[in-house]
Amino acid sequence: MEKEGIKEKIGFYLLVVIAFIILAFPFYWIVVTSVKLPKEIVSSVTLIPRSISLASYYQVFKQQPFHIYIKNSFIVAGLTTIFCLLVGSLAAYALARLKFRGRDLILSLVLTVSMFPPIAIVSPLFLIMKKFHLLNTYPSLIFPYTTFSLPLTIWILTSFFKELPFELEEAAKVDGCTPLEALVKVIIPLAAPGVFTCAILVFISAWNEFLFALVFITNNYMRTVPVGITLYPGQFEMPWGTVFAAATIVTLPIIIIVFIFQRRIISGLTAGAVKG
Amino acid sequence: MASEEKLAYWLTIPALLVIFLIAFFPIFQAIWLSFHKIQLQFPQLGTPFVGLGNYQELFKEPRFWNAIKNTFVFASCTVILEFIFGLILALLLNKSFMGRGILRTALLIPWAFTTVVSALMWQFIYNDQFGILNSILMKLHIIKQPIIWLGTTKLAMISAIIADVWKTTPFMALLLLAGLQVIPREMYEAALIDGASAWQTFLRVTLPLLKPTILVALLFRTLDAVRVFDLIFVLTQGGPGNSTEVLSYLTYIKLFREFDFGVGSALSVITFLCIMGISMFFIKILGARTT
Numbered sequence: 014m015e016k017e018g019i020k021e022k023i024g025f026y027l028l029v030v031i032a033f034i035i036l037a038f039p040f041y042w043i044v045v046t047s048v049k050l051p052k053e054i055v056s057s058v059t060l061i062p063r064s065i066s067l068a069s070y071y072q073v074f075k076q077q078p079f080h081i082y083i084k085n086s087f088i089v090a091g092l093t094t095i096f097c098l099l100v101g102s103l104a105a106y107a108l109a110r111l112k113f114r115g116r117d118l119i120l121s122l123v124l125t126v127s128m129f130p131p132i133a134i135v136s137p138l139f140l141i142m143k144k145f146h147l148l149n150t151y152p153s154l155i156f157p158y159t160t161f162s163l164p165l166t167i168w169i170l171t172s173f174f175k176e177l178p179f180e181l182e183e184a185a186k187v188d189g190c191t192p193l194e195a196l197v198k199v200i201i202p203l204a205a206p207g208v209f210t211c212a213i214l215v216f217i218s219a220w221n222e223f224l225f226a227l228v229f230i231t232n233n234y235m236r237t238v239p240v241g242i243t244l245y246p247g248q249f250e251m252p253w254g255t256v257f258a259a260a261t262i263v264t265l266p267i268i269i270i271v272f273i274f275q276r277r278i279i280s281g282l283t284a285g286a287v288k289g
Numbered sequence: 290m291a292s293e294e295k296l297a298y299w300l301t302i303p304a305l306l307v308i309f310l311i312a313f314f315p316i317f318q319a320i321w322l323s324f325h326k327i328q329l330q331f332p333q334l335g336t337p338f339v340g341l342g343n344y345q346e347l348f349k350e351p352r353f354w355n356a357i358k359n360t361f362v363f364a365s366c367t368v369i370l371e372f373i374f375g376l377i378l379a380l381l382l383n384k385s386f387m388g389r390g391i392l393r394t395a396l397l398i399p400w401a402f403t404t405v406v407s408a409l410m411w412q413f414i415y416n417d418q419f420g421i422l423n424s425i426l427m428k429l430h431i432i433k434q435p436i437i438w439l440g441t442t443k444l445a446m447i448s449a450i451i452a453d454v455w456k457t458t459p460f461m462a463l464l465l466l467a468g469l470q471v472i473p474r475e476m477y478e479a480a481l482i483d484g485a486s487a488w489q490t491f492l493r494v495t496l497p498l499l500k501p502t503i504l505v506a507l508l509f510r511t512l513d514a515v516r517v518f519d520l521i522f523v524l525t526q527g528g529p530g531n532s533t534e535v536l537s538y539l540t541y542i543k544l545f546r547e548f549d550f551g552v553g554s555a556l557s558v559i560t561f562l563c564i565m566g567i568s569m570f571f572i573k574i575l576g577a578r579t580t
Contacts, residue, residue: 025381025386026386028377028381029381029386029388029392032378032381032392032395033388033391033392033395035455036392036395036396036398036399036459037395037398039398039399039402039407039410039414039455040398040402042410042413042414042421043406043410046413054419055418055419056419057419058419058420058421058424099303100303100304100307101304103300103301103303103304104300104301104303104304104305106300107296107297107298107300107301108301111293111294111296111297111300112293112294112297113293113294113297113298114294116297119301119305122305122308123304123308126308126312126313128512128564128565128568129312129316129561129564130512130515130516130537130557130560130561130564131516131518132516132518132536132537132540132541132557132560133316133319133557133558133560133561133564134311134312134315134316134319134557135540135541135544135557136319136322136544136550136553136554136557137314137315137316137318137319137322137554138311138315139544140318140322140550141315141318156307156311157311159307159311160307160308160311160312161312163304163307163308167304192293192296193296217401220403221403221404221405223403223404223405223518223519223522224518224519224537224541227522228541228544228545238403239403239404239405239406239519240405242403242405242406242409243405243409243523251412253413256409256413257409257410257413260406260409260410263403263406264401264402264403264406267401267403268397268398268401271397271400271401272394272397275393275394275397278397279393279397279463279467282460282463282464283463283464283466283467
């Protein structure tokens with residue numbers, strides 16, 4: 014009986030360790046590859062680098078205007094987050110705390126949008142952007158990103174706003190606040206953790222977007238990171254060190270943010286799904 | 290009361306406006322485009338109405354049916370594997386053990402990866418000369434010759450599936466874990482008192498109570514798998530020989546490599562209809578469950 018218990022325990026921990034290695038190893042692998050000498054990368058597979066070099070990091074900025082990609086990504090993802098929270102929190106407030114006809118209809122419209130495949134609207138949007146001379150501009154990305162992140166924003170914020178006690182607005186009303194003032198002065202500050210969670214998730218999804226960034230932006234100086242990172246491969250050889258140095262630069266900050274706010278992120282990601 | 294309703298409408302108008310202008314309006318426009326012949330490089334040809342011509346053209350093309358098949362194979366395999374691995378991870382994490390927090394944190398690593406970076410990383414892992422996958426398999430004497438993962442038609446699809454499973458299983462695991470955590474403890478205690486084995490408890494208690502969460506997770510993942518683009522674009526470019534060309538990738542080729550906006554839009558509409566069909570299917574089962 015006891016022996017079996019030990020066997021089970023070993024099996025259990027073996028499973029945990031294998032799972033951990035599969036999940037975490039690739040991150041280690043890109044960081045390690047980025048500091049190896051290019052010679053070492055293509056000669057043999059070494060788990061621990063024989064020598065450490067930052068040459069690949071130098072190449073990242075030398076071969077492409079990578080700092081400009083980063084700047085563009087920050088502007089696009091940042092503005093998307095701001096717009097999304099502005100528009101989304103207004104709608105979420107109405108959906109969570111006001112009684113009105115058509116509430117369910119609006120919720121189902123929002124849900125429908127979350128299922129839209131971006132590839133299905135890329136052709137008309139391309140023609141519209143072209144017509145209004147918006148190709149190769151930030152708005153050509155900010156508009157679609159905001160649209161595709163709105164369902165998640167509205168979903169998360171509605172569930173957070175719902176949890177606050179309803180006496181809050183009544184108290185605010187007694188103090189002479191209009192409902193809009195109550196939203197800005199009372200509800201949003203109290204729902205700050207939810208708003209913040211939402212901001213992280215929207216920012217990351219905008220930061221990672223690829224399809225729209227690929228087709229709406231052709232000017233190299235307007236490109237965002239995900240597309241920029243695919244431009245390093247040469248005609249005949251793949252500069253792995255450079256590619257993974259660039260990958261490390263963009264992945265490391267996201268991983269750190271995710272680790273710091275992991276509880277919030279997990280609660281945000283699962284907010285809609287479990288409650289239905 | 291009336292003023293509250295008015296305020297509610299004003300508050301939701303900006304969101305609705307964005308959604309209508311940038312999601313619903315373009316869908317209708319895509320449908321309109323799909324009924325016309327539109328060659329972007331030859332604007333002098335105009336945009337003649339061709340009815341269902343673009344669709345007929347697609348249905349005759351083996352390449353279209355190949356993309357449908359690939360999308361189906363990719364989506365069904367990834368979702369099934371993600372569900373199995375996701376459930377195992379969720380069940381592991383639902384127990385309390387030393388190192389649980391670390392494993393849960395590690396779960397967020399693949400999720401935090403940009404798909405493009407994850408695709409590049411897998412390309413490197415699969416590399417036939419200095420990729421670590423072949424190196425490990427050869428050291429373990431499982432294979433004698435390096436395997437050309439991305440260069441052969443059968444293995445390329447399997448490679449793409451593995452890469453996607455790595456990236457998205459954590460999301461599945463997190464959803465299922467959240468679902469597991471709301472199952473009341475008394476349910477398990479009752480099963481224990483009734484003398485149920487661990488396997489019986491899993492089949493009779495855990496699975497039925499987890500069913501709504503499972504369906505939602507499967508819905509999300511299926512929709513994402515059907516519209517896969519970034520991974521294929523970077524990892525295989527649809528190759529070798531169209532063996533990994535999925536619906537989204539073929540649409541991209543028609544639209545932005547061949548500039549055929551008529552046929553491309555028809556493909557967009559087909560993708561859209563597939564997605565909506567899948568959603569309806571899942572929502573119907575979900576609705577039947579909850580009411």
